[in-house]
Amino acid sequence: MRIEEYTALIEKVQKEFPEEAEAELQRGARKLRREIKAASPVGHAKHPHKLKNSWKMEIAGTSAKTLEAHIYSTAPHFHLVERGHVWKTPHGKIKGYKQGTHFMEKTVNAEGPGIYDEMGRRLAEKVGVELG
Template identity: 45%
Template sequence: MTPEEFCEKLARAQVQFPGDSEEALKKGARQMLKALRDNSPFTTVEHKGKLNKSWRMRMEGAAGKDLQANIYSTAPHFHLVDRGHVQKAPGGRVTGFVQGSHFLQKTLDNEGADIQEAMGEKLLRKLGDNLQ
């Protein structure tokens, strides 16, 4: 089966079987959420708002083509850790730069394709002969 045929079958399955596609999307989003939690940097210092515990998922859209899973962080410092930031003295003078860890992009690169492929395979296996 070519990738084009595979994508066409998935799109048709999403329209014909919205409940099954929603379930597959939720499972895939939960796997990505777990991967982000595992790959988020953490400290042993005791404080509120730990980055690896701040990941949330929200399903949006009714069904079919509108359905999407949004994964986001509630931590206000997420972008600083991921992309890097300048360090400033109390007077406002820049004293250095902290390089970002870019763990979000690394997680998407390492885990994203595998999770997406597993989602498609599970959905196709579940739907079985209904797509022919």
């Protein structure tokens, strides 16, 4: 079965069984959130906004076509760790540049396709569709 046929079949199943599709989306998003949490760097500073404990998830959308999962961090320094930032002294003099780790991007690119395939297989098994 080609990827286009597989994708079309999964979309058809999503339209016919929206509750099951939402449940599988939640399951897949929770798994991806766990993977991102495990990949989050652990800093040495003591503060209440640790990256590892800041990951949240919400499901948005009202129909199978608009259903999507949002995974985000509530830590105010997430973007600095992910994308990098300029190091400055307390007086504002630029000391250097700290390269970003891009841990979230790497994790989503590495784990995302496998989780998406697993979600499709599980959804098909729940509704009894043969994927071929």
